[in-house]
Amino acid sequence: MKTPNLPGPVAGFFEEMGRFMQMVGRVFAWTPRPPYDWRELLRQMVKVGVNSMPVVLLTAMFTGMVLALQTFTVLSRFSAESFVGSLVALSMVRELSAVLSGLIVAGRAGSAMGAELGTMRVTEQIDALEVMATDPVHYLVVPRVWATTLTLPLLVILGNAVGIFGGYLVAVVLMGANPVAYVNRTFQFMELTDLLSGLIKAGAFGFLLAVIGCQQGFYTTGGAEGVGRSTTAAVVVASIAILVADFFLTRLLF
Amino acid sequence: MTELARKTEPAVKIRIRDLYKSFGPKVVLDGVTVDIAPAESLVVIGGSGTGKSVLLKHIIGLLRPDSGTVEVDGTAVETLGNREITEFRRKFGMAFQEGALFDSMTVWQNVAFPLQRLKKLSHGELNDRVEECLQMVRLEGVGDKLPSQLSGGMRRRVGFARAVAHQPEILLFDEPTTGLDPVTTALIGEVILDLSNRLKTTTITITHDMESAFLIGDRIAMLNRGKIIAEAPPEEFKRLEDPRVQQFIHGRAEGPLSDEAPARGARDSRDDPGAKTGESGGPSRF
Numbered sequence: 001m002k003t004p005n006l007p008g009p010v011a012g013f014f015e016e017m018g019r020f021m022q023m024v025g026r027v028f029a030w031t032p033r034p035p036y037d038w039r040e041l042l043r044q045m046v047k048v049g050v051n052s053m054p055v056v057l058l059t060a061m062f063t064g065m066v067l068a069l070q071t072f073t074v075l076s077r078f079s080a081e082s083f084v085g086s087l088v089a090l091s092m093v094r095e096l097s098a099v100l101s102g103l104i105v106a107g108r109a110g111s112a113m114g115a116e117l118g119t120m121r122v123t124e125q126i127d128a129l130e131v132m133a134t135d136p137v138h139y140l141v142v143p144r145v146w147a148t149t150l151t152l153p154l155l156v157i158l159g160n161a162v163g164i165f166g167g168y169l170v171a172v173v174l175m176g177a178n179p180v181a182y183v184n185r186t187f188q189f190m191e192l193t194d195l196l197s198g199l200i201k202a203g204a205f206g207f208l209l210a211v212i213g214c215q216q217g218f219y220t221t222g223g224a225e226g227v228g229r230s231t232t233a234a235v236v237v238a239s240i241a242i243l244v245a246d247f248f249l250t251r252l253l254f
Numbered sequence: 255m256t257e258l259a260r261k262t263e264p265a266v267k268i269r270i271r272d273l274y275k276s277f278g279p280k281v282v283l284d285g286v287t288v289d290i291a292p293a294e295s296l297v298v299i300g301g302s303g304t305g306k307s308v309l310l311k312h313i314i315g316l317l318r319p320d321s322g323t324v325e326v327d328g329t330a331v332e333t334l335g336n337r338e339i340t341e342f343r344r345k346f347g348m349a350f351q352e353g354a355l356f357d358s359m360t361v362w363q364n365v366a367f368p369l370q371r372l373k374k375l376s377h378g379e380l381n382d383r384v385e386e387c388l389q390m391v392r393l394e395g396v397g398d399k400l401p402s403q404l405s406g407g408m409r410r411r412v413g414f415a416r417a418v419a420h421q422p423e424i425l426l427f428d429e430p431t432t433g434l435d436p437v438t439t440a441l442i443g444e445v446i447l448d449l450s451n452r453l454k455t456t457t458i459t460i461t462h463d464m465e466s467a468f469l470i471g472d473r474i475a476m477l478n479r480g481k482i483i484a485e486a487p488p489e490e491f492k493r494l495e496d497p498r499v500q501q502f503i504h505g506r507a508e509g510p511l512s513d514e515a516p517a518r519g520a521r522d523s524r525d526d527p528g529a530k531t532g533e534s535g536g537p538s539r540f
Contacts, residue, residue: 124354
């Protein structure tokens with residue numbers, strides 16, 4: 001079977017897409033099959049969650065703060081500064097917390113998956129797994145993917161809280177807003193669907209970045225240099241995927 | 255082994271017929287035909303990039319041939335589905351080039367891995383078996399160490415212990431001595447000889463180290479440009495007149511092998527596992 005003569009980048013895109021779909025298919029096919037490695041799942045959740053938490057919280061904090069700062073200045077031009085609380089909270093919960101956490105976890109955990117699986121590939125550890133009657137996707141990819149899918153929403157919940165708190169700090173302490181009114185505004189227009197849509201997005205981003213990270217590592221070629229390429233690709237591809245998916249998910253979940 | 259050996263003849267453990275495999279434009283195996291008898295130790299020699307590792311990976315079903323067949327105990331490997339191949343691989347133990355130990359696990363966990371996956375043993379039995387395997391490769395008492403704390407030769411011996419742990423019928427050694435010092439090389443040669451004598455397994459070893467080849471092999475086959483160009487028992491092999499064989503045995507730079515210098519892409523398959531999916535690892539990467 002010869003592939004038709006597509007220009008390199010186009011062929012490359014379809015190849016990556018094909019592999020991605022294949023990997024997703026294999027993850028779903030292997031997930032229900034025993035043995036269930038709960039300990040590995042937990043281990044991966046700790047790895048993803050704990051390692052990324054400081055950066056995620058720091059980012060959320062400053063994003064909340066800068067949001068308050070910006071919107072306060074702009075909204076005060078038409079005397080609507082009382083809505084700063086609503087704006088900060090809704091932006092964080094619906095959008096920013098999930099996207100930023102996704103990007104950070106892609107940089108930390110996704111790249112680590114690319115590097116780890118890539119190294120295992122070039123040192124033949126993945127072949128060794130197959131030889132010992134162990135499917136590498138089942139053993140390596142499945143726990144990583146579900147661990148990230150479960151952990152990212154948890155990080156986002158924390159990010160929401162910290163981001164809203166950061167906004168409160170700036171608005172109340174720096175800009176002199178009324179604390180009671182600010183807190184009221186924060187929750188006045190928020191609905192459960194806002195929170196849920198953010199968390200669903202976070203789960204989807206976690207799934208995407210883990211599958212992409214693992215896929216890049218899994219198909220590594222060419223020794224140490226190849227591992228470097230896979231690690232970079234894991235971050236770049238996952239970040240783009242998260243931003244693109246964000247648009248479509250927002251459209252879907254309004 | 256002659257061509258006369260028939261399918262039903264039990265004297266053949268592994269039968270390889272007209273095996274052909276190419277990665278992109280590069281033909282790696284170009285019609286390999288060879289038989290291996292039960293409990294025989296076959297050594298496959300050949301220069302880098304002549305497809306030795308690729309041949310091994312076909313036998314265990316890590317790679318699928320473009321055409322030709324590999325039969326093990328009368329079962330054609332390429333016809334097996336995913337589930338069947340898992341079952342099929344229980345027959346095999348494979349030791350990889352650099353050991354391919356799982357570096358997140360201790361030596362003990364590495365050796366125990368195939369036992370936990372392939373056999374149901376009590377904790378005591380498991381412990382005994384792991385110790386026994388480590389003894390076989392002369393590595394008692396390193397069970398708690400991590401692979402990164404071991405030397406290259408030790409890592410490979412742990413790899414051997416892991417390969418024999420579940421008592422396979424067939425052992426595959428991929429370049430067991432490449433890059434080791436002469437003393438360790440000799441030691442590894444002895445360990446392999448010892449293992450295959452003691453366990454009565456069918457053994458296929460890939461190497462380009464002639465000394466261990468003559469030590470380990472009941473029979474030596476030479477792979478060149480994707481074909482078996484010579485096969486004979488060690489003593490006979492030394493006397494073969496084929497100039498390519500003589501050049502290889504004596505490690506001369508001048509000769510027919512050098513004239514056909516390995517072309518571009520003549521790398522060990524280890525560097526090119528993506529070949530498995532038929533891609534060249536080129537421009538698709540970001």
